[in-house]
Amino acid sequence: MTDESVDYPGLIVPVGHVEPVPRRIRAQVGGQWVFNTRRAVYVWEWPGYPQYSIPLRDLAEGVLTDDGRTGRLAPGPARRHSLRVGSEVREGAAWVWDEGAPEVLIGTARFRWDAIDAWYEEEEQVFVHPRSPYTRVDALRSSSSVRVEVDGTVLADAPSSVKLFETGLPTRYYVERAYVDWALLRFSDKVTACPYKGRTSGYWSFVSGAVTHDNVAWAYDFPTVSCSAIAGMVAFYNEHVDLHVDGVLLPRPTALSRTQWDEQQRVRS
Structure with missing residues (x-):
């Protein structure tokens, strides 16, 4: 039976899906750049939209500290990290993917969106969450x-x-x-x-x-x-x-x- 209250296409991306981000991704905390990368990947932890996962090698030096806490997100296991930029400290700001996560995510970190003051795709600020390449x-x-x-x-x-x-x-x-x-x-x-x-x-x-x-x-x-x-x-x-x-x-x-x-x-x- 067709649900007549649904008049729009559904979401099609499965949880755990990973794709390369073709855009330059940058982020600021306290007016300082935390990372600047052209090698980010999209990772879907739920169907609605992706998150960015950022290569650790593209982070500013020494900004992440391991909290000693492990967890399992939808794509796989990860270790929680806090973010320190100057005097700014954001507890539990990022998850660094651990062994058992998709190989392409190893060596990258998924940041909590609100732990970052400002996100940018190229020169445009992005609000709420990354724009999904599968959303029109x-x-x-x-x-x-x-x-x-x-x-x-x-x-x-x-x-x-x-x-x-x-x-x-x-x-x-x-x-x-x-x-x-x-x-x-x-x-x-x-x-x-x-x-x-x-x-x-x-x-x-x-x-x-x-x-x-x-x-x-x-x-x-x-x-x-x-x-x-x-x-x-x-x-x-x-x-x-x-x-x-x-x-x-x-x-x-x-x-x-x-x-x-x-x-x-x-x-x-």
């Missing part, structure tokens, strides 16, 4: 109309949209701000980031009397170049609103949201 994100202008409702109240009614297709996630429908009823929405201080789209410029909650639905809408005023078509537009979580596209009510998706993927990364790091 397309923002396409569309003549599809979009009506958004919560509890029978119309929040937006737009004659056209931009559809954002991202591998492994539900299709998102962005509408022009002129078609949103801002009297029903309250600005939130929530901020999220995406390696493919950039950093959000705003979230809004639906407020009607005593009823509140938190952070149901968001916008990217300054998205990445590849997603420039959504600049300044507003999208609503399909999971939390009633979304009518060309007059047809869409089933609410059951897939993991971006926030849930981020939480998985935090827990597994």
Whole structure:
């Protein structure tokens, strides 16, 4: 039986998969470079996206200290290390792959993403996690109309949209701000980031009397170049609103949201 709430391609990369990174990868802690390499590899510890594994020979001298703790990550065994850069110390910042891990990972270290202050691919900073070479994100202008409702109240009614297709996630429908009823929405201080789209410029909650639905809408005023078509537009979580596209009510998706993927990364790091 087909799940009608799933309208997008699934993730295809198996856990433990390793691929070369063709991009220069650099990282900073406390304003100092921790590594600069053209020999990194992608390693998938879960299906959603990879992590970088960095050759030890490309690290700044003496920055890693063995914590004396071993563990087994999805691709294989590893030893936990702390990171020291000047006066900055990041406990348990990295796992150095141990014997029994895939051979290509031996002699490399997988860093916890938030143990690094800033990651760079070539000259562009990367947020949240590495961009997967198997994930595609397309923002396409569309003549599809979009009506958004919560509890029978119309929040937006737009004659056209931009559809954002991202591998492994539900299709998102962005509408022009002129078609949103801002009297029903309250600005939130929530901020999220995406390696493919950039950093959000705003979230809004639906407020009607005593009823509140938190952070149901968001916008990217300054998205990445590849997603420039959504600049300044507003999208609503399909999971939390009633979304009518060309007059047809869409089933609410059951897939993991971006926030849930981020939480998985935090827990597994």
